[in-house]
Amino acid sequence: MDKLNLSKHISSQFNEEMERVRNHVMAMGGLLEQQLQDALSAISHNDAELAQQVIDTDIKLNNWEIKIDEECNRIIAKRQPAASDLRLIMAVLKTITDLERMGDEVRRIAKVALESFNAHQQDLLVNLENMGRHVGGMLHDVLDAFARMDLESAYTVYREDKKVDREYEAITRQLMTYMMEDPRSIPKIMNVLWSVRSLERIGDRCKNIAEYIAFFVKGKAVTDSSEMEAAGE
Amino acid sequence: MDKLNLSKHISSQFNEEMERVRNHVMAMGGLLEQQLQDALSAISHNDAELAQQVIDTDIKLNNWEIKIDEECNRIIAKRQPAASDLRLIMAVLKTITDLERMGDEVRRIAKVALESFNAHQQDLLVNLENMGRHVGGMLHDVLDAFARMDLESAYTVYREDKKVDREYEAITRQLMTYMMEDPRSIPKIMNVLWSVRSLERIGDRCKNIAEYIAFFVKGKAVTDSSEMEAAGE
Numbered sequence: 001m002d003k004l005n006l007s008k009h010i011s012s013q014f015n016e017e018m019e020r021v022r023n024h025v026m027a028m029g030g031l032l033e034q035q036l037q038d039a040l041s042a043i044s045h046n047d048a049e050l051a052q053q054v055i056d057t058d059i060k061l062n063n064w065e066i067k068i069d070e071e072c073n074r075i076i077a078k079r080q081p082a083a084s085d086l087r088l089i090m091a092v093l094k095t096i097t098d099l100e101r102m103g104d105e106v107r108r109i110a111k112v113a114l115e116s117f118n119a120h121q122q123d124l125l126v127n128l129e130n131m132g133r134h135v136g137g138m139l140h141d142v143l144d145a146f147a148r149m150d151l152e153s154a155y156t157v158y159r160e161d162k163k164v165d166r167e168y169e170a171i172t173r174q175l176m177t178y179m180m181e182d183p184r185s186i187p188k189i190m191n192v193l194w195s196v197r198s199l200e201r202i203g204d205r206c207k208n209i210a211e212y213i214a215f216f217v218k219g220k221a222v223t224d225s226s227e228m229e230a231a232g233e
Numbered sequence: 234m235d236k237l238n239l240s241k242h243i244s245s246q247f248n249e250e251m252e253r254v255r256n257h258v259m260a261m262g263g264l265l266e267q268q269l270q271d272a273l274s275a276i277s278h279n280d281a282e283l284a285q286q287v288i289d290t291d292i293k294l295n296n297w298e299i300k301i302d303e304e305c306n307r308i309i310a311k312r313q314p315a316a317s318d319l320r321l322i323m324a325v326l327k328t329i330t331d332l333e334r335m336g337d338e339v340r341r342i343a344k345v346a347l348e349s350f351n352a353h354q355q356d357l358l359v360n361l362e363n364m365g366r367h368v369g370g371m372l373h374d375v376l377d378a379f380a381r382m383d384l385e386s387a388y389t390v391y392r393e394d395k396k397v398d399r400e401y402e403a404i405t406r407q408l409m410t411y412m413m414e415d416p417r418s419i420p421k422i423m424n425v426l427w428s429v430r431s432l433e434r435i436g437d438r439c440k441n442i443a444e445y446i447a448f449f450v451k452g453k454a455v456t457d458s459s460e461m462e463a464a465g466e
Contacts (some may be wrong), residue, residue: 075321080313084304090326097327176423182414186409197430 018088021071022147025092025099028064028144032099034111035061035106036139036202040132042113043125043195051113054106061103065096087219088149088150095146098205104140105198112195123187124178127171128195135164135206136197142206145213154213158228159208164203171196247312251321254304255380258325258332261297262376265332268339269435270292273365275346276358276428284346287339294336298329319322320452321382323335323446328379331438338431345428354421357411360404361428368397368432368439375439378446385448390439391461397436404429 035054042051072089075081081089102208109132117125138160175193179186187229268287275284305322308314314322342365350358371393378386408426412419447461 022334073323076309077315077319082310086310090306092328093323093326097330172423176419179412183413183416186413190405190409 003010006129012079014075014081014085015173016069017075017202019091021068021075021092024068024071025095026143028061028068028099031057031064032061032135033104033139033143036109036132038101038108039110039113040110040129040136042110042128043132043226045071046113046116048114049105051110054110058103058107059061061100065100068096078225083220084216087216091216094212095209098208101208102205105202109195115188115191116147117188121185121192124175124189124192126172126198128192129169131164131167131196131199132206134167135203138164138192138203138206142209142213149213149216151214151217154210154217157230158210161195161203161207164200167198168200247308247314247318250304250312251318254301254308254322254325257304258328259380261329261332262372262379263338264290264297264378265336266372267296268336269342269365269369270365270417272339272343273346273362273369275312275343276365277362277372278434279346279349281347284343287343291295291336291340294333296335301329302326309354317452324379324449327445328442329416331441335435338435342351343430344423346428348421348424352419354418354425355426356369356423357408360407361377361425361432364404364429366399367400367435371397371436371439375442375446382445382446382449386449387443388452388461390444394436394440397433401429401433401436406462437466 013073035057038050039054041047041170042054060123076086076089078086112125112128138157141153141160144150145157172193175189181190211228245421264408268290271283272287275287297380303327309319312318326349345358371390374386374393375390377383377439378390405426408422408429
């Protein structure tokens with residue numbers, strides 16, 4: 001076997017192993033999407049059992065992170081990847097950290113469903129659910145962009161985060177107004193507020209993943225919004 | 234030069250490069266500590282100029298993260314480290330991400346100093362400052378533990394986070410009571426609440442770094458509190 005074949009051979013083993021890792025990232029991402037949907041569904045149907053299930057399932061996301069982290073470390077030690085191969089592993093490692101932390105935010109959101117709300121307060125939850133669906137769409141899109149390492153879709157997610165931030169501000173203002181009108185509701189509304197904040201953080205982390213995709217594709221860190229916008233053009 | 238010497242030679246180059254990286258992590262950590270102190274000082278002296286300086290300086294933490302990230306990637310590609318050498322680089326990469334995100338939280342805290350508070354509201358800020366000093370101490374200790382890769386100190390920080398969480402809950406309850414008593418103050422108090430939340434997140438991220446230290450020392454991911462406690466014994 002000459003050197004070229006050997007290097008091809010190593011590269012194809014690397015590719016196979018990375019394919020498996022990517023499948024695991026997608027499985028982890030799929031579980032997170034399901035968790036977010038279940039948390040929102042638990043809130044809209046006031047379903048404490050489903051909320052508890054979301055809280056209990058979070059450990060699976062932690063386990064995925066540990067498993068994929070170990071796989072990546074093994075590949076680096078065994079295959080000694082460089083250039084874009086190494087960048088891909090780094091993008092995976094950063095992505096799974098964000099996915100795991102998004103899981104923690106979803107768990108916090110699910111806790112809201114463990115409380116009971118009166119009819120007026122229920123109205124406020126509708127905004128939370130709408131924002132949740134918006135952020136869920138972002139998560140879906142960024143995982144899709146990650147699967148294809150597609151810079152243009154990553155850029156779309158990056159821009160979408162600004163809309164989520166505006167939605168977050170509008171809902172926060174509304175909830176504060178409600179608290180001022182009915183101060184006794186403050187503790188309950190605060191929990192809704194934390195959930196809205198958690199959704200905003202999930203949006204931020206989707207934006208992070210969009211940056212990792214740009215880092216992989218462009219070969220350098222892109223953390224500045226003007227650079228990211230230039231990357232998407 | 235025989236093989237042993239060569240490997241020693243490579244290993245000493247690796248050590249020199251990692252020493253430089255560690256110094257950079259400590260410089261980044263030192264800057265973050267200073268930022269947190271300045272943000273708290275800006276709040277206690279109602280010093281808008283200092284607060285603005287904190288906000289403007291945050292970009293330096295982002296630049297450190299990019300610089301150290303690139304250094305680590307270069308070392309991985311060039312030195313192809315394995316086992317504990319690779320774990321050290323991974324611990325550095327994760328740590329700088331947390332340090333950069335803590336910088337974002339500090340920037341949010343500094344924004345509170347841009348507002349004016351009446352005498353009664355000022356009293357509430359005292360608790361924020363106390364918690365800030367507590368978290369600042371944790372940050373200092375975890376950076377110290379990181380510099381020495383000291384598992385026992387890391388464990389102490391890990392335990393400290395529980396106290397910060399309790400402090401956070403106590404302050405949150407106090408602020409909510411204040412909001413109920415004086416609903417017009419809600420928007421202002423909300424900003425204090427977000428800052429307290431930011432401090433709690435900084436504490437969480439100190440705990441993350443303690444976990445990375447355990448990961449490096451023990452050779453496996455430690456993300457469960459009972460495991461972490463066992464690691465510290």
